[in-house]
Amino acid sequence: MTGYWPWWLGAATLSLVMSGFHLTTGRTLGVSGLYARLLRFRSERELAAKTEALRSALRKATMERFGDRAVADEAAKTTLNPAPPLSAAQGATFVVCLFLGGLLSHWLSGGELALGLGRDFASVVGGGWIAASALLGGGFLVGFGTRMSGGCTSGHGLNGCGQLQPASLVATAAFFGAAVVVSLLLRS
Amino acid sequence: MRFEAAGFFGIAMGFGLSRIGFSDFGEVHRMFTFQDFRLLLTFIGAVAAILLLTRIAFGGRGERRPIHKGTAIGGILFGIGWALTGACPSIAVVQLGEGKLPALLTLAGILAGTALYPRVHRRFFRWDSGSCDS
Numbered sequence: 001m002t003g004y005w006p007w008w009l010g011a012a013t014l015s016l017v018m019s020g021f022h023l024t025t026g027r028t029l030g031v032s033g034l035y036a037r038l039l040r041f042r043s044e045r046e047l048a049a050k051t052e053a054l055r056s057a058l059r060k061a062t063m064e065r066f067g068d069r070a071v072a073d074e075a076a077k078t079t080l081n082p083a084p085p086l087s088a089a090q091g092a093t094f095v096v097c098l099f100l101g102g103l104l105s106h107w108l109s110g111g112e113l114a115l116g117l118g119r120d121f122a123s124v125v126g127g128g129w130i131a132a133s134a135l136l137g138g139g140f141l142v143g144f145g146t147r148m149s150g151g152c153t154s155g156h157g158l159n160g161c162g163q164l165q166p167a168s169l170v171a172t173a174a175f176f177g178a179a180v181v182v183s184l185l186l187r188s
Numbered sequence: 189m190r191f192e193a194a195g196f197f198g199i200a201m202g203f204g205l206s207r208i209g210f211s212d213f214g215e216v217h218r219m220f221t222f223q224d225f226r227l228l229l230t231f232i233g234a235v236a237a238i239l240l241l242t243r244i245a246f247g248g249r250g251e252r253r254p255i256h257k258g259t260a261i262g263g264i265l266f267g268i269g270w271a272l273t274g275a276c277p278s279i280a281v282v283q284l285g286e287g288k289l290p291a292l293l294t295l296a297g298i299l300a301g302t303a304l305y306p307r308v309h310r311r312f313f314r315w316d317s318g319s320c321d322s
Contacts (some may be wrong), residue, residue: 002208003206004209004212004215004226005204005207005208005209005230006226007226007227007229007233008223008233009235009271010204010207010208010227010230010234011229011231011232011233011234011236012231012233012273013200013204013207013208014201014204014205014234014235014237014238015233015234015238016200017200017201018205018234018238019195019198019237019238019241019242019245021193021195021197022245022246022280023243023245024189024190024192024193024197025190025193025194026318027233027251028250028251029283031276031277031278032277032302034235034257035277035299035302036302036306038306039299039303044305046283047261049261052223062207069222069304075219084260086194087189087190090190090191090194092193092314093194093195093198093237093280094194094195094197094198095193095198096198096284097194097195097196097198097199097202097263098198098199098201098278098281098282098283099202099281099282099285099286100198100199100202100274100285101199101200101201101202101203101204101205101206101229101282101287102198102202102203102205102206102281102282102283102286103202103285104199104202104203104285105202105203105206105207105285105286106206106235106286106287107200107287111268111286112287113285113289114286114287114288114289115247115289115290116288116290117213117274117288117290117291117315118212118214118215118282119214120212120213120214120217120254121213121214121274124213124217125272128315129227131290131294134273135199135273135290135291135294135297135322136293136294136297137197137269137273137297138269138270138271138272138273138275138294138297139262139269139273139275139293139294139295139296139297139298139300139301140269140282140297140298140301140304141194141265141266141268141269141272141297142266142269142270142273142280142294142297142298142301142309143276143277143297143298143299143300143301143302143303143304143305144262144265144301144302144304144305145262145265145266145267145268145301146262146266146276146277146300146302146321147301147305147309148258148261148262148265148305148307148309149258149260149261149262149263149265149266150253150254150256150262151253151261152238152266152276152277152278153276153277153278154251154276154277154278155253155255156263157231157235158231158234158235158238159250160198160224160250160253160288160310161235161238161239162192162235162238162239162241162242163239163240163249163250165250165252165253166255167253167254167255167256167259168239168253169232169257169262170263171259171262171263172263172299173258173259173261173263174261174262174263174264174267174307175264175266175267175291175300176267176272177264177267178263178264178265178266178267178268178271179267179268179270179271180220180221181221181271181273182220182267182268182271183217183220183271184220184221186217186271186272187217188220
C-alpha cells in the first residue's frame, strides 16, 4: 500500500485519540498495560470481589457505629479519587476494536491476506525459520521489555512524554535508541 | 461511556496507525535508520500536540509513571524487539487486522513475554516498580 498519511494528519489523529481517550475515561491509554490486565483478569476478578466484600463490611460496621451520615461523607470523598483503570471487558473491547480498525483500513484499500510482512521485512530480517524466530523472539522482547519498563509506545512514548514524565522520557530514549542501533546493524 | 470510548478510540487508533504506515515494517525500519523522517515527524508532532492538549484539559496531569531500575533496561529490550518485528504492542493487533498472518507469531511472543515478566520480577528482580502490576 502506498500513499500513507502526511505527518501532520497522523500526528493530529494520534493526539486526538490519546487526548479523547483520556478525557472520556479519565485514564491515559497504555496498550502494553492493557494486555497485562487482560492476561491476569481472573486473579484481578478475585481481588475485586475480595475488595468489595471488605468495603461493604467496613461500610456496614461504620454505619452501625457512626450512623448513615459517615457513609455519605465517604461517598462524596471517593468521587475525588482518580478514575479506576479499565476493566478487563473494557480493555478487551479496545483491543478487538483496534483489530477492527486495522481490518477496516485494509478492507477499504481492497486488501487480501498476506503470508509475509512485505518485501522490506524479507530483505532486512530474512525468511523461513529466521523470520519466524525473529518474530517470536522479538515479540517476546517487546512483551517482556514493555512490562519491565512500565509502558510502550502509547503509554510512555506518546502519553508519558506528552506529560514530560521523567520515567517516560528515559524509557522512550532507551527503546528508540536501541531500535535505531539494531535497525542500523540489520541494514549493514 | 467507557465501553463506547474504548470501542470508538480503538477503531480510530487501529485505522489511523494503519493509514499512517506504523504497521508497515519497511516504513518503521526507514524511520529507525533515518532514511525517511515522515514517521518520526508524526511521532514528534503527536507528542507536541498531546503536550498542548494535556496542558489545556488536565493542567498537564496524568497517572504518575514510576522510574526504577527496569525503566531503561526494559526500554532497551523493547527497542530490540521492535526493530526485529516492526511491531510495538498495539501494532501486532493492527497488522493482524490488515491480514498480515505472520503477526500471529509476534503477538504470541508479546503475550508470552507479558505473562512471564511478573514471575521473573518476583523471582529475580524484586525492585519496587511503584505499582502492584508486577
